[in-house]
Amino acid sequence: MVTLETYKGQPPAWCPGCGNFGIVRAFSEVMVELRLEPHQITLVSGIGQAAKLPHYTRGNTFNGLHGRALPVATGIRLANHGMRVIVTTGDGDCYGEGGNHLMAAMRRNINVKLFVHNNQIYGLTKGQPSPTTNEGTIAKNTPFGVISGQFNPMVLAVALECGLAARAFVADQEHLKGLMREAMNHKGFAIIDILQPCVSFNKVNTFQWYRERVYHLEPEYNPEDRNAAFARALEWGDRIPIGIIYRNHRPAYEERVPILEKGPLVAQVFDPKRITEALKEFY
Amino acid sequence: MEYTIKIGGEAGQGIQTIGEALCRVFARSGFHVFSHQDYESRVRGGHNFYQIRISSEPVTASRNTIDILVALDRESISRHGHELSAHGRILYDPTTLQFKNKAPSSLEIPFEKLALDQGGETIMANTVATGAVLGILGMGLDILVDLLANTFKNKGEKSVRDNSGAAEAGYHFAREHCKSCAFAMGTVEAKQRMLINGTESIALGALASGCTFYAAYPMTPSTGIMNYLASKGKEYGVIVEQAEDEISAINMALGASYAGVRAMTGTSGGGFALMVEGLSLAGMTETPIVLAMGQRPGPATGLPTRTEQGDLEFLVSAGHGEFPRVIFAPGSPEQAFYLTNKAFDIAEKYQIPVFILFDTYLSDSQWTIDSLDLNQLRYHDYRLRGEPFRNLADYKRYRYTETGVSPLAVPGDADHLVVADSDEHDENGHIIEDAATRIKMVNKRLFRKIPLIRSEIAPPLLYGNPEAEIVLVGWGSTYGVMKAAIDELARPANIAMLHFSEVFPLPDSASFDYLAFLRRARISLCVENNATGQFKRILRAETGFTFTASIHRYDGRPFTVEELKGEIHGHLGNI
Numbered sequence: 001m002v003t004l005e006t007y008k009g010q011p012p013a014w015c016p017g018c019g020n021f022g023i024v025r026a027f028s029e030v031m032v033e034l035r036l037e038p039h040q041i042t043l044v045s046g047i048g049q050a051a052k053l054p055h056y057t058r059g060n061t062f063n064g065l066h067g068r069a070l071p072v073a074t075g076i077r078l079a080n081h082g083m084r085v086i087v088t089t090g091d092g093d094c095y096g097e098g099g100n101h102l103m104a105a106m107r108r109n110i111n112v113k114l115f116v117h118n119n120q121i122y123g124l125t126k127g128q129p130s131p132t133t134n135e136g137t138i139a140k141n142t143p144f145g146v147i148s149g150q151f152n153p154m155v156l157a158v159a160l161e162c163g164l165a166a167r168a169f170v171a172d173q174e175h176l177k178g179l180m181r182e183a184m185n186h187k188g189f190a191i192i193d194i195l196q197p198c199v200s201f202n203k204v205n206t207f208q209w210y211r212e213r214v215y216h217l218e219p220e221y222n223p224e225d226r227n228a229a230f231a232r233a234l235e236w237g238d239r240i241p242i243g244i245i246y247r248n249h250r251p252a253y254e255e256r257v258p259i260l261e262k263g264p265l266v267a268q269v270f271d272p273k274r275i276t277e278a279l280k281e282f283y
Numbered sequence: 284m285e286y287t288i289k290i291g292g293e294a295g296q297g298i299q300t301i302g303e304a305l306c307r308v309f310a311r312s313g314f315h316v317f318s319h320q321d322y323e324s325r326v327r328g329g330h331n332f333y334q335i336r337i338s339s340e341p342v343t344a345s346r347n348t349i350d351i352l353v354a355l356d357r358e359s360i361s362r363h364g365h366e367l368s369a370h371g372r373i374l375y376d377p378t379t380l381q382f383k384n385k386a387p388s389s390l391e392i393p394f395e396k397l398a399l400d401q402g403g404e405t406i407m408a409n410t411v412a413t414g415a416v417l418g419i420l421g422m423g424l425d426i427l428v429d430l431l432a433n434t435f436k437n438k439g440e441k442s443v444r445d446n447s448g449a450a451e452a453g454y455h456f457a458r459e460h461c462k463s464c465a466f467a468m469g470t471v472e473a474k475q476r477m478l479i480n481g482t483e484s485i486a487l488g489a490l491a492s493g494c495t496f497y498a499a500y501p502m503t504p505s506t507g508i509m510n511y512l513a514s515k516g517k518e519y520g521v522i523v524e525q526a527e528d529e530i531s532a533i534n535m536a537l538g539a540s541y542a543g544v545r546a547m548t549g550t551s552g553g554g555f556a557l558m559v560e561g562l563s564l565a566g567m568t569e570t571p572i573v574l575a576m577g578q579r580p581g582p583a584t585g586l587p588t589r590t591e592q593g594d595l596e597f598l599v600s601a602g603h604g605e606f607p608r609v610i611f612a613p614g615s616p617e618q619a620f621y622l623t624n625k626a627f628d629i630a631e632k633y634q635i636p637v638f639i640l641f642d643t644y645l646s647d648s649q650w651t652i653d654s655l656d657l658n659q660l661r662y663h664d665y666r667l668r669g670e671p672f673r674n675l676a677d678y679k680r681y682r683y684t685e686t687g688v689s690p691l692a693v694p695g696d697a698d699h700l701v702v703a704d705s706d707e708h709d710e711n712g713h714i715i716e717d718a719a720t721r722i723k724m725v726n727k728r729l730f731r732k733i734p735l736i737r738s739e740i741a742p743p744l745l746y747g748n749p750e751a752e753i754v755l756v757g758w759g760s761t762y763g764v765m766k767a768a769i770d771e772l773a774r775p776a777n778i779a780m781l782h783f784s785e786v787f788p789l790p791d792s793a794s795f796d797y798l799a800f801l802r803r804a805r806i807s808l809c810v811e812n813n814a815t816g817q818f819k820r821i822l823r824a825e826t827g828f829t830f831t832a833s834i835h836r837y838d839g840r841p842f843t844v845e846e847l848k849g850e851i852h853g854h855l856g857n858i
Contacts, residue, residue: 010713039698044538047705054702055713060694061702062541063714064534065564071498071531075538075546078522079496083542083695104527259520266543266693268520270493272662278490278515279655282477283311 002032009056014049019196019207022170023050023117027088028057030180041084044073046098048124050090050117059086067097070105073112080266081111081254084184091118095131095151102153105189106160111252113183114191116153119198120205127201134204153193154233158226158246163188165233165246169214170196171207175242182244188252195240210240217243224248284469285338287346288416291363292355295327297409301353302333304413304434308426309337310478310651313471317342317763318649319841324503324587330358339471343615343650343763347845350466351419353412357382370465374415374457376408390419390461397456401448410446411453418457419464424450477652481645481760482507484616485575488623489547490519491660494573496546498524498535503587504577504646505549529554533561537570541703543666543693545627549575552594553584559601562636566606568703569634569681569689569728573626578642580839589839590644592759592812598638599787599821605725607633607732609740610787612640614762616650618784621659628661629739633732634691640786642812644841645760668693675699679710683723687731733788740785742795747779754804755851756830758783758818761810761842768847776855786818789825798826806854809833812841 007028014020031041038058045051047066054061060083064072069087077085087094094102094116105112121139122128129139131151138145157165164186168176176194183190195214197207221243223229229246254260262268288305290298302318309316317336323329334349336342349366352359354375360382364373367388376394377383383391392415394408401407410431417427428447435442479487486508489497499509513523522539526532532548539546550558555576565572576598580591598610609629613619619641626637667690672678678699682689689710694701702712707724709715743756747769753776757765765780772778781797783790792798801807809819809830814837822828834850836842 037698039695039700042542042694052714058700060700061704061712062538062568063702063704063706064537064568065560065705068530068534068561068564071526071534072538072541074524074531075496075498075535075540076542078524078535079539079542079544079546080695100527101531104531257522258517259522262520265495265520265522265539268495270495270520270662272491272493272657272660274519275487275491275657278487278519279477279657282479282483282487283475 002035002037004028004032006038007031007057009058012056013052015200017199018049019119019170019198020049020053020117022173022176023115023194023196024053024056026173026176026180027053027115030177030184034181034184036084041086042076044069044076044085044087046089046093048090048093050088051093053088067093068101069093070098070101070112070114074105074108074110077110077112077254078257078265080264081260082264086113086115088115089117091116091120091130091132092122095153103156103160106157106162108253109163109188109250111188111254114189115180116191116193117196118193119196119202121198121202123198123201137204152233152236153191154245155230157191158229158233161248161250162191162246163248163250163252164190164244166191166244167193167240167242168195169210169242170194171211172214172242175216179244186247188250213238213240214242215239217241217245284467285336285340285342286350286420286466287348288335288337288351288353289332289349289363289366290353290355291330291332291359293328294322294325294331296355297406298331298333298355300409301413302335304427304430305416306335306478306649307430308417308422309335310476311426312422313474313476314339314651315341315476316478316649316651317344319345319644320647321840322588330362332359332363339469342767344767344844345841347843351416353416354380356380360384372419372461372464374412379408390457392453392456392460394453397452398449401445401452403445403449407446407449410449414450414453415457418454419461420466420468422468424454477654478649479616479652480647480649481613481616481619481641483511484619485623485639485641486511487655488620489573489627490515490521491657492545492624492627493662494545494547494627495520496522496536496539496544497548498526498532498539498546499549500526500529500532500554502551502554504579504643505551505575507646508549508575529557530561533558533572534564536572537561537565537568540570540572541568541694543668545631547573547575549577551577551579552581552597555594555597555601560603563602563604563606564705565636566602566604566608567705570703571630571634571691572636573623573630573639574636575639575641577646578640580837586839588643590642590760590812590841591837591839592642592761592817595640595758595786595817596821598640605729607635607729607736608787609635609637609736610640611638611784612759612786613645613784614759614782616648617652617655618762619645620655622784624660628663629736631665631691633688633736635732635736640759642760644812666691666693668696672699673697680712681708681710681724681727683710683727685731686735687727689727737788737791740788740790742790743781743783743797745779745781745795745800747773748777749779751777751779752805753778753855754801754807755780755810756783756801756807757810758786761812764842764844764847765810767844768851771844771848772851783818787821789822798828801828806831808851808854810842810847812836
């Protein structure tokens with residue numbers, strides 16, 4: 001019987017009051033609700049505060065390099081598509097260092113779930129701007145303010161026909177859990193951009209700041225209407241929509257690889273003698 | 284009997300088509316073949332050539348002198364005309380080249396007209412040329428006709444018929460108009476030989492070792508591995524994924540390996556530069572991986588389609604931090620096949636990265652070999668999976684063991700968790716910061732494994748006189764040309780070679796004290812296809828041994844037999 005106790009991991013090394021606590025709590029609760037056991041999931045992460053999450057819950061884990069969680073997760077899925085693979089990452093790790101992999105993962109539509117802890121700042125390196133930091137923000141290393149434009153992951157997701165793209169706010173726990181369940185059940189790539197305050201280094205985008213701006217997408221909103229999705233994805237500022245912004249039903253990458261029709265690669269039996277046929281072609 | 288045939292022309296003219304057809308016909312006729320290619324980094328134009336050496340005896344390198352030059356453009360004649368042997372012939376089509384070559388060695392053959400006369404298309408001029416070469420060599424045409432039927436069967440009956448007709452037209456034209464040609468192939472044992480190049484051998488070695496996952500980004504000279512594995516993917520259950528960049532390629536391969544399959548990536552120097560952090564990740568997480576690294580001249584983009592042995596030291600020291608690795612550098616397609624197999628075995632046995640270090644020259648060189656023996660292959664599944672994993676009371680991914688090798692389990696096969704971490708970690712795979720655990724982990728993954736890994740490394744191959752006064756030393760793709768030079772110099776000189784195909788870590792002296800052998804030599808020469816002598820430096824750093832002199836070539840081209848002999852002669856005066 002899977003219980004919350006099953007998902008009790010190492011003691012977290014996050015700052016007290018960090019938005020990450022709400023994410024790990026929601027994650028563990030969703031796993032319990034879905035009756036998934038820790039050995040049935042693999043958590044992949046890179047570097048940053050979000051990337052430590054796998055240690056603070058339980059599951060098979062590959063905690064790799066900064067920005068490189070998605071390629072590792074892709075490799076795992078292709079080798080074993082019977083395994084549920086979840087990437088826990090942050091705005092610096094995924095939108096900055098790993099940007100090329102994010103685009104490729106969306107295009108592939110690999111069945112990996114990407115949970116991005118977006119606090120609009122670099123926490124682990126103590127306060128540098130991330131791709132989602134507001135333009136003009138003065139940080140330790142940007143005395144003249146951030147000059148680059150702000151990255152909007154939802155617009156990218158709609159543009160690249162990402163399988164499922166959602167935004168959540170960590171303080172809205174039930175809503176976040178609902179999105180996590182949707183993402184887990186989606187047959188394709190799913191990203192949840194989770195707004196989450198950094199209590200140590202982001203004095204602008206606080207709990208209060210988000211609370212004043214986020215609103216739930218209306219029940220009649222159709223995330224399968226791509227044009228409507230673009231409009232909602234672009235919405236950022238005084239009002240920030242949360243919920244499933246975009247969804248489609250493209251088949252997942254794994255479903256389109258004929259080799260995997262026989263079952264997971266890891267379970268396919270290898271017979272070295274079969275190579276004899278390939279050798280003949282060289283005569 | 285031996286002849287050298289060179290086919291020269293612009294990229295896109297069909298040089299490879301002619302070269303490959305001829306090589307295959309020779310190999311199927313029982314001859315020994317060695318071919319290499321020289322091409323520019325462009326799809327059309329420029330000057331390229333394909334050089335084939337054919338003999339009744341085994342051949343392992345190219346010569347400077349050619350006997351038949353098939354010139355598909357004028358530049359081939361102006362560039363290579365002087366390489367012709369005394370009885371050599373230049374075959375060309377004066378109409379397409381709009382040029383008449385005055386030299387008596389010329390043999391004008393209207394390739395294109397003959398193709399069109401047969402009802403074929405201009406592209407079949409290449410088939411005419413192939414037939415013509417067989418004609419002047421006085422060989423039969425049946426094998427070529429067979430080969431054409433097989434090659435063009437998907438294009439329909441007409442295509443097969445036209446190509447056969449074109450081959451026959453070229454063949455008969457050459458026989459009639461080359462009555463004074465002095466070529467005689469002689470007879471060889473009727474035996475079909477295997478014809479294979481370096482990248483095909485590496486790919487085949489991977490296939491035979493149970494590699495089921497290959498992720499890479501295209502880059503010369505490694506792309507052939509990806510193309511071959513992709514062509515066999517459906518049949519053998521191999522997933523080939525073209526990654527968005529090399530960083531992704533190595534991380535995907537590591538993900539697949541972590542998940543429980545044998546995984547590989549391949550690239551060249553520039554791409555490997557991007558993979559270096561991933562290599563270090565393999566070291567820290569102890570994830571098995573095989574990397575095929577094809578060298579080409581650098582720095583940076585260098586000479587993209589040419590050859591060099593310039594990345595050995597890069598591989599030896601690549602990756603931040605200290606972790607074990609193994610580097611194999613095959614000298615022939617045959618060695619490439621067996622060493623790729625050994626790479627997969629050692630990578631999984633010790634949970635380390637293992638390299639197949641090759642270069643453009645080996646990648647493109649075709650050799651004939653009698654056969655590849657599947658019984659010589661190692662195949663042992665070192666992973667902990669299924670029942671034995673489920674039966675464990677307790678599992679720790681990085682358990683301290685006598686050998687330093689911890690159980691490598693397949694995630695999901697049991698309810699034990701498999702936790703891998705790029706941070707320093709405890710036995711369970713969780714992040715730690717304390718000094719005592721750090722020391723134990725370094726001892727486990729580095730010091731305990733290293734002596735065991737070294738014991739797997741085979742000594743260098745000694746070829747020639749075991750009491751030699753002159754010793755040539757080389758590694759990787761110079762094997763064939765060094766061997767040929769030794770064969771030709773053996774009579775006048777007291778000479779031998781040591782060839783290292785397992786270059787790092789250096790083999791121990793348990794089965795062969797190669798250092799003592801080297802120290803006994805009056806002249807020791809290190810032969811390297813690079814500017815500064817990287818193996819020479821590694822050998823000195825590890826053993827203190829200093830060579831008498833070294834021989835280098837760094838113009839992006841491989842050594843030929845004559846050139847290497849000339850270089851060696853230059854040092855013989857010192858004896």
